[in-house]
Amino acid sequence: MTNHHQPARGEPRVALVTCTELADLEPDDRLVLGPLSARGIAAEAAVWDDPAVDWSRYDLAVLRSPWDYMSRRDEFVAWAARVPRLANPADVVRWNTDKRYLDQLSAAGVPTVPTSWVLPGERWQPPADEGEYVVKPAVSAGSQDTGRYDLADPSHRELAAAHVHRLVSAGRVAMVQPYLTAVDTTGETALLFLATARGLAFSHAIRKGPMLTGPDEGPDGLYKVEQITPRTASDDQLALAERTLAAVPGRADRLLYARVDLIPGPDGAPVLVELELTEPSLFLGYADGAADRLADAIAQHLRHP
Template sequence: MTNHHQPTRGEPRVALVTCTELADLDPDDRLVLGPLADRGVAAEPVVWDDPAADWTAYDLAVLRSPWDYMLRRDEFVSWAQRVPRLANPADVVRWNTDKRYLDELSAAGVPTVPTWWVAPGESWALPADTGEYVIKPAVSAGSQDTGRYDLADPEHRRLAVAHVRRLSDAGRVTMVQPYLTAVDTVGETALLFLAGPQGLAFSHAIRKGPMLSGPDFGVDGLYRPEEITARTATEEQLAVAEKTLAAVPGGAERLLYARVDLIPGPDGRPVLVELELTEPSLFLGHAAGAPERLAEAILTHLARHR
């Protein structure tokens, strides 16, 4: 629920953008409230589609957990364009909320997981091999509408076809990717970057355990539970992340935050699974000083906008 507390004169106001189901923010996001208050910044959660919200009253609106936009992406992108001071910016929101950006990054030389796209109404043939594949919509978050299919299993083949048809019938673009088995052992690495005086700077990294155990039968809530632990990023992972950020349209120096998600490919080298620039979990509770670094990043952006 929006807090209409009026800060003292001259005190910067920041809206932490969320959704109705997380009206008081995700617990991890609440960790930044204290560091912001210590720095003289009045921050409050605001639901993105609250008609009573006055976005002009804030010195900065920071996208945090508006995780209910997936079936209303056009509305969400239109809303972002109307917010006067939004981080990350509205053009980034438009680009990053459709995972077809992976094709652009691949064309720029970023190692990415191979991806095939199925537009609504297009016919789709199952891959000829019998490996494992991931099927999900191009506009998604929290692993919603996402499934893992072993095409050696006739029932999985049937369910994979039904999954694509279900997304197509709903007017959604489907993405199909080979399942990278290293996620079951090594896990997925998320590298977190936050704004600093010289642009984005690496903050911390975490490991995500495997989340997909089989076909999609729905998610109870906004996202699947995740197994998160701290991780030390390797030089090779950092190099892939830097190459990815260098390919962001408009330049990464405009960003308040970025999350680069990597998994080892078949040869063991890291490949990009997702680049999260719109509303990623930042896993502030898994790295010492991360809430304070986010607060400093917000101060950096406030200085640009005030």
């Protein structure tokens, strides 16, 4: 745990929750430290699984970069339930850290990427069509354990089946989705929302370029670097993001932040790829005032538990 300064008497204390590898926070998250200090809020990094951290000392714990929990999700969810004041809340963490939430959003009328789920112990064979598909685990972050397969290629069909088998044999749930080719041209749009006195409000948007170039190469594969640029959100993207947030269990107005990731579907209309409510990159450095808006959101949560 890193102390950035000693808080004055009565100064609110905020933990920015991270992991051991990023014990001093991810660079983008460090951008909020100055704005928080300017608002009289003492912030410090705290590693989520560090047994020495006393979470009751904090007026608020803000999930930021605990990016090593994927292989220990049950432990992470149990930890979240023990933190007195956590943003986003523990029930949201439980719901959002398993991508099967996409089924619930789809049932609520949110257009999502069609997804098939393969449970541990189940067998899976590639579909008969020859399109491109993505295989990844239901609990994951970034592009870990994720591959892109062209089923017109017999070797890719074998690799896709082996990828699914590898995941389910390890007790994980695999998800299989058609690859949306618009990501190669238009890219993926991430819309960022932050808390205000009136509830969640749109802050900014970014474009993410394509990351998947082929089959999953396992732990020895090259790390895929995101290509990020600022983007202006369209009206239809904003409308879909609002529909998505309206379908969040327990109401979205209690959230500190939300990230809605969209890609154009086959007809050009946006579809939901992921709804990030647990530990999303917020891309503060890509929009003027974004770090100040996050600091205001944290201050709002401190004033109104």
